[in-house]
Amino acid sequence: MTSSSSSPPLTTAVVPIANVEINNDNNKQYLCLFSLITAGLLDQDMGSDEQEIVEMIYLIIDADQRKTVTLHRQYIRPVFIENLNDESKQTSGIDETLLFSSELDLNEALNKFDGFLRDRYLHPDFGVKLTFVCENCLHIRQCLHPESVKKSTIPLPNYYWSYFDLRNEFKHMYKTTECYNINTMLEKLSISPIDEIDYCMRHIRQMELIVYQMLNNGYRFEQPEHVMTHLQQGICSLEDNIEESTVVRARGLPWQCTDQDVAKFFRGLDIEKGGVALCLSSQGRRNGEALVRFVSAEHRELALRRHKHHIGQRYIEVYKASGRDFLNIAGGSNSEAQAFLQRDGQIIIRMRGLPFDATAKDVIEFFTRGDTPTHVVDGEDGVLFVHYPDGRSTGDAFVMVKTENEAAQALLKHKEIMGTRYIELFRSTTAEVQQVFRRSQDPKNFQTSLKDIPFAPLPMLPPEMLSGANKKDCIRVRNLPVECGIEQILEFLGVHSQHIMAQGVHMVYNAHGQPSGEAFIQMNSEAASFNAAAHKNNKYMFFNGKKRYIEVIQCSGEDMNQILLGLVPSNLIPANVQRQQMFSPHRVVSYLLIVDYINIDLAAPLVPISTIPHQMLPPTMPMSLGASSQTTNISNNSLSSCQSQNSTNSAVNGQVQTTAMNGLHPNATYYPMQVFYYPTPPISPSIYLPTGQMHPGPVTLVLRGDNTQY
Numbered sequence: 001m002t003s004s005s006s007s008p009p010l011t012t013a014v015v016p017i018a019n020v021e022i023n024n025d026n027n028k029q030y031l032c033l034f035s036l037i038t039a040g041l042l043d044q045d046m047g048s049d050e051q052e053i054v055e056m057i058y059l060i061i062d063a064d065q066r067k068t069v070t071l072h073r074q075y076i077r078p079v080f081i082e083n084l085n086d087e088s089k090q091t092s093g094i095d096e097t098l099l100f101s102s103e104l105d106l107n108e109a110l111n112k113f114d115g116f117l118r119d120r121y122l123h124p125d126f127g128v129k130l131t132f133v134c135e136n137c138l139h140i141r142q143c144l145h146p147e148s149v150k151k152s153t154i155p156l157p158n159y160y161w162s163y164f165d166l167r168n169e170f171k172h173m174y175k176t177t178e179c180y181n182i183n184t185m186l187e188k189l190s191i192s193p194i195d196e197i198d199y200c201m202r203h204i205r206q207m208e209l210i211v212y213q214m215l216n217n218g219y220r221f222e223q224p225e226h227v228m229t230h231l232q233q234g235i236c237s238l239e240d241n242i243e244e245s246t247v248v249r250a251r252g253l254p255w256q257c258t259d260q261d262v263a264k265f266f267r268g269l270d271i272e273k274g275g276v277a278l279c280l281s282s283q284g285r286r287n288g289e290a291l292v293r294f295v296s297a298e299h300r301e302l303a304l305r306r307h308k309h310h311i312g313q314r315y316i317e318v319y320k321a322s323g324r325d326f327l328n329i330a331g332g333s334n335s336e337a338q339a340f341l342q343r344d345g346q347i348i349i350r351m352r353g354l355p356f357d358a359t360a361k362d363v364i365e366f367f368t369r370g371d372t373p374t375h376v377v378d379g380e381d382g383v384l385f386v387h388y389p390d391g392r393s394t395g396d397a398f399v400m401v402k403t404e405n406e407a408a409q410a411l412l413k414h415k416e417i418m419g420t421r422y423i424e425l426f427r428s429t430t431a432e433v434q435q436v437f438r439r440s441q442d443p444k445n446f447q448t449s450l451k452d453i454p455f456a457p458l459p460m461l462p463p464e465m466l467s468g469a470n471k472k473d474c475i476r477v478r479n480l481p482v483e484c485g486i487e488q489i490l491e492f493l494g495v496h497s498q499h500i501m502a503q504g505v506h507m508v509y510n511a512h513g514q515p516s517g518e519a520f521i522q523m524n525s526e527a528a529s530f531n532a533a534a535h536k537n538n539k540y541m542f543f544n545g546k547k548r549y550i551e552v553i554q555c556s557g558e559d560m561n562q563i564l565l566g567l568v569p570s571n572l573i574p575a576n577v578q579r580q581q582m583f584s585p586h587r588v589v590s591y592l593l594i595v596d597y598i599n600i601d602l603a604a605p606l607v608p609i610s611t612i613p614h615q616m617l618p619p620t621m622p623m624s625l626g627a628s629s630q631t632t633n634i635s636n637n638s639l640s641s642c643q644s645q646n647s648t649n650s651a652v653n654g655q656v657q658t659t660a661m662n663g664l665h666p667n668a669t670y671y672p673m674q675v676f677y678y679p680t681p682p683i684s685p686s687i688y689l690p691t692g693q694m695h696p697g698p699v700t701l702v703l704r705g706d707n708t709q710y
Contacts, residue, residue, distance in 0.1 A: 030069070030122060030130045031211060031221060032159070033059040035203045036139050037092050039078055042199065043181065047142030048305040052078045053106060054099055055092075057204050058113060060122060060130075066215050068208065072116050073200075075102040076109050079151070093197040107153040114157055124159055131224050132163040135182055135207060142302060145227060145268030146309070162224040166207060173219045182206050189213050227270070231263040233348075233430050234274025235341050238331035242323030245297040246272070248304060249321040252314055253278075253288045259429040262290050265311055269302055270295040277330035277431035284352075284396070284436065291326045332434025334441065340384040341430050345377040345400030347407035350428035350436075355419045356393045360385075363397060366418050367410060374401060374410040384433070386440050394440050398433050470556045473526045475533055478551040481543045482515035489519060492541045492550065499528035520560050529554050 040051025057073045075098050084096050104112065117123040117130070124130050134140055140163050148156055170179045170188075179185045182203065186193055191209050196202035250262060259276035275293035278286050294300045300320075307318040332338065341348075351363065360380035367374040376382050377400040386396040401407050407427065414425040477489065486505050490497040504522035509515060523529040533554040540547040 028129065029063040029221070030128060031061045031063050031164070032130055032132050033061065033204055033207045033211065034132045034134050034139060034163070035200055035207065036143060037094070037200050038143060039081055039084060039088060042091055044136075044138075046138045047146070050146075050306075050309045052076075052080060053143055053147055054078055054084075055094060055200050056109060056113075057200050059204050059208060061208070061211060063215060063221065066212060069122070070120065071204075072113060074104060074109050074112060075099045076104055076106055077102045079105065092199045094199070106147065106151055110148075110153060110156070124157075130159055131221065132159060133166055133169075133207065133211060133221070134163050135166050135203070137163075137165055137225070137302070141227065141268035142305065146306075149264050149267045150310075161227045161229060163227075164221050164224050166210065168225075169214070169219070169221060170210070173214055173217070182210070185210050227268060228263075231260060231271055231276060232273040233341075233346070234272070235338060235430055236274055236277075236327065236330040236332070236434070238327055238333050240327065240331065242293065242326055243297070244323050246294045246300050247321040247323055247326045248292050248294070248300055249319045249325065250290045250292060251288065251317040251319070253286075253290060253316060254311060254314060255286055255288060257286070257288075257290075257311070258427045259290075259431075260427075261311065262292060265309070265316060266292060266303055266306065269299045274330065274430050276429060277326060277435070278429060279329055280432070280435055280439070284394075284439070291321055291329050293326050293330075329435055330431035332438055334434070334437045336384065337433055337437040340382070340398065340400070341433060343377050343382055343400050345382070345402050347401050347404065348428040348430065348433060349399050349401060349407065349410050350426045350432065351397045351399065352395060352424040352426070353421050354385075354393070354395045354397055354423060355421055356395060358385075358393070358397075358418065362418060363399065366416070366423065367399070367413065370413070372409045372412065374406050374413075376400065377402060386436055389441055396436060396440075398428060398436075470558050471526055472554050472556045472559075473523050473529050474555050474557060474560055475521050475523065475529050476551075476553045476555045476560070477519045477521060478517065478553070479548065480515075480517045480519060480550065481541070481546075481548060482517055484541070484543055488541070488543060489521075492539075493521075493532060493536060496528065496532040496536065499523045499525070499532070520555075522557075 034056070036053050036056045038046060038049075038051040039054050040049040041047075053076055055073070055075050057071070059071045060069045061067070062069050075094075077100065082100075084092075084094065084099070088094075089096060114123070118125075122128055122130060132140065140160065144160065145156070147153075166185070167179050167181075170185050171177060174188065176188065179188065183193065186206060186209070189210065191213065194202050194205050194209075196205065250265070253262065257278070259278060262276045262278070263271055272293045272295055277291045277293075279289040279291065281287040292303065294303060304318055304320065306316070308315045309318075310316065354363075360383040363383045364376055364380055367376055382400055384398040386394045386398075388394060399410075401410055411425050411427065413423070415422045417423070480489070486507070489505065490500075493500075501522045501524055506520045506522070507515075508518045508520065521532075523532065533552045536550065536552040538549050538551065541550050
């Protein structure tokens with residue numbers, strides 16, 4: 001069987017517009033043979049090196065009359081390279097002069113071909129059945145679709161979202177498995193290959209020979225493959241059976257990356273419903289990893305070829321993963337979460353940082369206020385709160401909205417205030433809902449994550465800042481009810497409270513941000529602290545109808561510092577947490593700067609230094625967290641410019657020192673002890689410190705990690 005006996009004469013040039021027969025029969029089937037080449041690898045490796053498309057060629061066949069209608073070819077000017085290497089030119093046979101003189105970028109080339117179809121009445125909008133035919137899936141799935149995402153082209157027309165894979169059609173027609181490429185198909189059909197230097201033209205002409213032979217043998221191209229247009233949400237149960245060869249792990253994702261962004265990275269490949277599971281760290285934040293489940297092993301192999309391809313400026317690592325890995329992240333069995341995920345909504349919004357006493361009504365009010373109200377699916381019944389095993393709120397909740405427009409409006413409320421807190425909003429997924437729920441409600445996971453949190457005790461205040469040297473002019477108050485405030489402490493101390501220094505009451509919170517039941521109080525003399533301890537130690541405090549004995553111990557500023565450093569036993573540090581070495585000249589892990597600002601809400605989260613405009617910080621504040629072998633000294637004079645007149649009596653003597661820390665993993669997030677300072681006489685704890693605003697008064701700002709973490 002030869003080409004001359006099995007197919008009509010070949011068209012050797014582009015058919016002029018005047019010679020094209022106008023299509024008036026909408027029932028005709030047209031096959032558009034499509035081939036492209038990139039500036040990099042070709043054949044079976046095409047698309048794996050992330051190189052740009054430089055040439056596309058289309059040849060349209062009337063399948064009913066078995067004749068070639070027209071051919072369209074165009075060079076595409078590359079954006080990121082200035083010339084082709086010798087190997088690429090030799091392999092592709094491309095004319096480099098024509099390539100770099102082309103006026104078309106990818107977007108313009110797509111528009112030009114669309115207009116080409118319309119001019120010839122071959123466009124699907126006219127009711128024409130036009131379907132692409134490619135040698136394999138690489139041209140459409142691995143080259144065109146991924147590059148259209150990276151270059152933000154116009155939305156690809158519908159005819160690029162379905163195609164016939166010539167290899168698969170050939171297998172189905174001739175009941176064979178030996179059709180790896182064009183050459184093996186030609187050999188099977190006993191057709192002589194075309195002698196043509198130009199790779200793209202040779203490729204399309206040989207495809208034409210094979211298609212004509214199949215049509216002559218009575219084959220009908222009827223069931224094209226479809227490219228996934230958008231990621232669908234789905235629920236995964238822990239009991240699901242997932243094929244091991246369909247899952248990959250993607251690493252290095254931007255922290256703000258959503259499941260839709262992951263799907264865009266793998267554009268062209270088909271992902272299972274609910275098949276993107278973003279991984280969370282032990283602190284509940286996205287850690288830059290995702291498990292992705294594809295519809296078949298073939299699509300997973302294509303995904304692995306995108307190893308070290310880019311999202312923006314970041315390259316993404318892609319590795320094999322197992323079905324069990326995916327279930328560990330995306331699987332769930334909580335009935336409340338399952339019921340929520342089955343509601344009639346498309347987009348899930350995660351809320352973080354909610355007040356612990358927030359209700360569904362508060363959440364609905366949060367989204368409906370303002371000029372752009374957002375409707376939550378099923379109203380108050382559609383709000384899903386997350387709780388710990390003991391019933392305490394985690395400060396997380398999920399809501400569902402119906403459309404992309406409503407989701408965009410909802411996310412505009414990111415960091416708006418509810419009560420005394422700013423609320424963080426993120427686009428979420430079904431997998432994340434189940435992951436958050438499973439972690440929060442499983443006691444084993446909760447205990448494990450608590451035990452694994454690294455704690456870095458920090459020198460919160462040198463003794464000189466509290467009382468000077470080793471004077472025992474402080475008292476340590478222990479066994480306080482965790483709900484009590486400064487008012488109750490002052491009432492308990494009675495007449496002794498008149499000897500408290502201005503701003504001398506220091507409420508202590510532990511490493512988890514929970515009240516520790518301790519406070520340190522600075523008195524105006526050693527005699528005053530001695531009398532307070534002698535008269536109030538082991539006395540009862542009446543609070544909420546109950547009485548509780550309170551320990552009051554005389555101590556010095558140095559004693560207080562040692563307790564906060566963890567050098568002596570305290571209930572501040574959990575017993576199951578191993579202490580770590582604290583000092584080293586090699587790496588600055590944390591700065592702690594005492595600045596005179598006003599009141600801070602105990603319930604409000606610390607404002608990360610990185611979110612505060614630099615013009616609102618003291619000019620002497622150290623901002624670099626690079627390696628350092630010296631301590632950084634901030635003199636009393638440099639701090640005085642930030643102090644209000646009410647703080648002139650504060651016992652701030654000497655220097656604030658920030659010391660390099662050691663024994664800590666460089667990429668971990670550490671939770672130092674937190675001490676909140678309240679002015680005395682007390683001011684209502686309901687006053688908060690809004691993000692981006694500063695007020696005169698004391699607050700502790702903690703800068704954690706390096707300059708890319710907080």
